[in-house]
Amino acid sequence: MPAVRMLQHVVGQLLLGPACGCRTSALPARSLGASPWQIPANANFHSASFSETDRPRVLITGGLGQLGVGLANFLRKRFGKDNVILSDIRKPPDHIFQSGPCIYSDILDYKNLREIVVNNGITWLFHYSALLSAVGEANVSLAKAVNITDVAVEHGLRLFVPSTIGAFGPTSPRDPTPDLCVQRPRTIYGVSKVHAELMGEYYHYRYGLDFRCLRYPGIISADSQPGGGTTDYAVQIFHDAVKNGKFECNLKPSTRLPMMYIDDCLRATLEVMEAPAESLSMRTYNINAMSFTPEELAQEVHKHIPEFQITYNVDSARQAIADGWPVSLDDSNARKDWKWKHDFDLPELVTTMLNFHGSDTRIAQAN
Ligand SMILES: NC(=O)c1ccc[n+]([C@@H]2O[C@H](COP(=O)([O-])OP(=O)(O)OC[C@H]3O[C@@H](n4cnc5c(N)ncnc54)[C@H](O)[C@@H]3O)[C@@H](O)[C@H]2O)c1
Ligand SMILES: C[C@@H](O)[C@H](N)C(=O)O
Structure with a gap:
C-alpha cells in the first residue's frame, strides 16, 4: 500500500476505532516475579486476576522459532490456552499442534493477517517473525520484507516487537550501549529492526499505537534451536x-x-506488556543480563x-x-520504569x- 494511502487509511481507522469491534485490552496491573518453568499451575501472580473478558487475545507471528513456543506456553499459563494463537509459515510438530491453537500465517500476506486478527478478536500481537542476523545476510531481499506492523494500528492492537543488540552497529557506544544513541547497524537484520523500532514509535506518538519493544541480547534456550544468528x-x-x-x-x-537466559527474556516480555502505560517513559527499552x-x-x-x-x-x-x-546494554531505564531485574x-x-x-x-x- 503506498505510504500516503496507508496513512489516510490508518487515520480513518483510528477515527472510527477498532475496525472489527473487537475488544481493546484492559490494562492489567503488575508483573510476574518468577521464571516460567518455575511457575506452578496454581501460581499466585502478583497482578489482578483476569476475568475471561479482560484477558487479551494474543497472536504470535513467527512462533515456531527459538522463542515463540516458549512464549506461547508462558502466556497460556497466564491468559488461558485458547487465548494464545501461535502462527508461522512452517508446519508445527504434533506436540505443539496439540498444545493449543496453532495456525498458518505468512506476515507478508497482509489480508491473511488481517483476517486472522478480525476473526479471532486479537488484541495483543507479538511480532516474532524475522530472519536472524547470519541468515538474513544470506537472504537480504526476503529479510527486508518480513517486518511489517501496520495491522496493529488498523485494529487498535497492543503490539510487541522484539528488537535486538543487532539494532546497533560499530559506531554505537559499545560498553555499555545506552537506549538512545547512534544506530547504524551493518546487517539487514539490524536495519529492519531499527525500521520496526522507528515505525512503532512513530505510530505511537502520532496515532497512539500501544507499541512496546525490547532489545533482547542473544537468547539462550535449552529446548529450542536458534534460527541462524550470530549468538547461536x-x-x-x-x-x-x-x-x-x-x-x-x-x-x-x-x-x-550480551546474553540472556530464555526465562528472563520471556518474563521481561510479559512484564513490559503488562506495565501500566504511564510507567513507560519510552517505548523501546534495552534489557541486559550478562x-x-x-x-x-x-x-x-x-x-x-x-x-x-x-x-x-x-x-x-x-x-x-x-x-x-x-x-553490554545499559538497561537502567527498564530497571527504573517497570522494575526489570534479571535472575x-x-x-x-x-x-x-x-x-x-x-x-x-x-x-x-x-x-
Ligand atoms: N533468539 C535470539 O537470540 C533473539 C535475540 C534478539 C531478538 N530476537 C527476536 O525475537 C524474535 C524471535 O526470535 P527467534 O529466535 O525465535 O527467531 P527464529 O529465526 O528462530 O524464528 C523466526 C520464525 O519466523 C518465521 N518466519 C519467517 N518468515 C516468516 C513469514 N513471512 N511469515 C511468518 N513467519 C515467518 C520462521 O519460520 C521462524 O519460525 C525475532 O523477531 C528475533 O529478531 C531473537
Ligand atoms: C542477537 C540476536 O538478535 C540473534 N540471536 C542473532 O544472533 O542474530
Whole structure:
C-alpha cells in the first residue's frame, strides 16, 4: 500500500476505532516475579486476576522459532490456552499442534493477517517473525520484507516487537550501549529492526499505537534451536558439550556479547506488556543480563565437565557482525520504569542448561 494511502487509511481507522469491534485490552496491573518453568499451575501472580473478558487475545507471528513456543506456553499459563494463537509459515510438530491453537500465517500476506486478527478478536500481537542476523545476510531481499506492523494500528492492537543488540552497529557506544544513541547497524537484520523500532514509535506518538519493544541480547534456550544468528554458538555449545565433550566455536575466544537466559527474556516480555502505560517513559527499552566471551563460557562449562574441550574455527561473516555489536546494554531505564531485574547470571545459566541436557551423569562421574 503506498505510504500516503496507508496513512489516510490508518487515520480513518483510528477515527472510527477498532475496525472489527473487537475488544481493546484492559490494562492489567503488575508483573510476574518468577521464571516460567518455575511457575506452578496454581501460581499466585502478583497482578489482578483476569476475568475471561479482560484477558487479551494474543497472536504470535513467527512462533515456531527459538522463542515463540516458549512464549506461547508462558502466556497460556497466564491468559488461558485458547487465548494464545501461535502462527508461522512452517508446519508445527504434533506436540505443539496439540498444545493449543496453532495456525498458518505468512506476515507478508497482509489480508491473511488481517483476517486472522478480525476473526479471532486479537488484541495483543507479538511480532516474532524475522530472519536472524547470519541468515538474513544470506537472504537480504526476503529479510527486508518480513517486518511489517501496520495491522496493529488498523485494529487498535497492543503490539510487541522484539528488537535486538543487532539494532546497533560499530559506531554505537559499545560498553555499555545506552537506549538512545547512534544506530547504524551493518546487517539487514539490524536495519529492519531499527525500521520496526522507528515505525512503532512513530505510530505511537502520532496515532497512539500501544507499541512496546525490547532489545533482547542473544537468547539462550535449552529446548529450542536458534534460527541462524550470530549468538547461536552459546546455545550449541551445551548440546555438543553434553553429547561429545567438545565444541568447535565459530567466533573468536575473546568476543564478548550480551546474553540472556530464555526465562528472563520471556518474563521481561510479559512484564513490559503488562506495565501500566504511564510507567513507560519510552517505548523501546534495552534489557541486559550478562555478557561473556566464548572462552569464559567454556571455562564455566569446564567446571561441570572437566574433559570438555573447545576449539575455534572462526566464521568471518559472523565475526564481523559480532565485532560491531554491543558488549553490554545499559538497561537502567527498564530497571527504573517497570522494575526489570534479571535472575540468571553465567553460573546459573550454565548449571540450568547442563541440567536440562541431562548431563547429571557426567557431572556425577566428574566429581
Ligand atoms: N533468539 C535470539 O537470540 C533473539 C535475540 C534478539 C531478538 N530476537 C527476536 O525475537 C524474535 C524471535 O526470535 P527467534 O529466535 O525465535 O527467531 P527464529 O529465526 O528462530 O524464528 C523466526 C520464525 O519466523 C518465521 N518466519 C519467517 N518468515 C516468516 C513469514 N513471512 N511469515 C511468518 N513467519 C515467518 C520462521 O519460520 C521462524 O519460525 C525475532 O523477531 C528475533 O529478531 C531473537
Ligand atoms: C542477537 C540476536 O538478535 C540473534 N540471536 C542473532 O544472533 O542474530
